[in-house]
Amino acid sequence: MNRIQGRTVLITGASSGIGRASAKAFASFGANLILCARRQDRLAAFKHELEREHGLPVRIKTLDVRDRQAVETFVAELEKDGAIPDVLLNNAGKALGLHLLHEGLVEDWEEMIDTNVKGLLYVTRAVLPLMVERNTGHVVNIGSIAGHQVYQKGAVYCASKFGVRALNEGMALDLLGTNVKVTSIDPGLAETEFSQVRFHGDTERARTVYQGYQPLRPEDIAEIITFVVNTPDHVNISDLVVLPTAQRSAHMVHKELPQG
Ligand SMILES: NC(=O)c1ccc[n+]([C@@H]2O[C@H](COP(=O)([O-])OP(=O)(O)OC[C@H]3O[C@@H](n4cnc5c(N)ncnc54)[C@H](OP(=O)(O)O)[C@@H]3O)[C@@H](O)[C@H]2O)c1
Incomplete structure (x- = not known):
């Protein structure tokens, strides 16, 4: 059953990765898409591709989720246009660096917290x-x-x-008694x-993260x-942890790397 067709889905961080793949998946269900990210050229090309493949209008917005004023103005525009999201996919996010805490880069910390927590x-x-x-809607937090x-x-x-995770739980509690659903996908x-x-931007180092397993x-x-x-409306999945089969915890990944 398709309960997504005709619903309006707002995705942050739709220019790449999980956000982009989600936009494609929602488009295949016939959703109306509102796609945000900072890279305008990527979004414009993606809009073209989706509209050609699915024949549905796609709205794009160059948006930095850290810019509170821009976020508020954009959502006010959506409201004015009657494009109120039925689904909000809070996906924009990142990790920066891998450092012992006492050697960490404060600029990286600020960008992560500003994007992943404050932007969301x-x-x-x-x-x-x-x-x-x-009294309807669904927030999906990544x-x-x-x-x-x-x-x-x-x-x-x-x-x-x-x-x-705390915000996901808190949102769900604060929305008790409403029909607004809240889910975290982890x-x-x-x-x-x-x-x-x-x-x-170190692509060589990035590649090694995904070597030796699927x-x-x-x-x-x-x-x-x-x-x-x-x-269905009466079913709410609150939190789903999704790992590759080769990964069993944040620390344990079974890798089969060539010898030597
Ligand atoms: N990949 C993993 O292993 C993994 C695992 C667990 C959780 N996650 C989470 O999954 C989410 C998506 O990440 P991904 O793996 O798909 O990585 P990705 O390919 O790097 O995609 C991240 C997306 O976020 C957008 N973004 C970054 N900063 C932004 C900002 N300030 N304002 C608006 N958009 C911003 C990027 O677009 P622009 O650069 O164009 O703005 C991009 O579209 C993140 O929340 C991440 O923490 C990823």
Whole structure:
């Protein structure tokens, strides 16, 4: 059954990885898409591709989720145009660096916290009242296995994703008595641009993260997100941890690497 067709889905971080794959998956269900990210050229090309393949209008917006004013203005525009999201996919996020805490780069910490926690909050604060007012909607937050277990040299990224988990739980509690649903999807290792971003463009180092096992593909997560959103109104999946079969915890990954 398709309960997604005709619904309006707002995705942050739709220019790459999980956000991009989710946009494709929602388009295949016939959703109306609103796609945000900072890279305008990527979004414009993607809009073209989706509209050609699915024949549905796609709205794009160059948006930095850290810019609170821009977020508020954009959501006010959506409201004015009657394009109120039925689904908000809070996906924009990143890890930066792998450092012992006492050697960490404060600029990286600030960018992670500003994007993963504060950016998510800005978008949610703007969109959620519109859902509450209509007494319908679904917020899907992209957390991480890093929101359940801390790994060495990743304390600040993990703290930001523990924060997302707390916000997911808090949102769900605060929406008690409404029909607005809240879900966190918490992936393990997924092959996207995530590690390239983490290692500041060092593609060789990024590639090694995904060697010797089959990581998640962004399409795997997208399929799960559409499954979760497609559940009946009275069913709410609150938190899903999704790992590659070769990964059993934040720290344990079975890799088969060539000898030598
Ligand atoms: N890949 C993994 O192993 C993994 C595991 C667990 C959780 N996650 C989470 O999954 C989410 C998606 O990451 P991904 O793996 O798909 O990585 P990705 O390929 O790097 O995609 C990240 C997306 O976020 C956008 N973004 C980054 N900063 C932004 C900002 N300030 N404002 C708006 N958009 C911004 C990027 O677009 P622009 O650069 O164009 O803005 C891009 O579209 C993140 O929250 C990440 O923490 C990933």
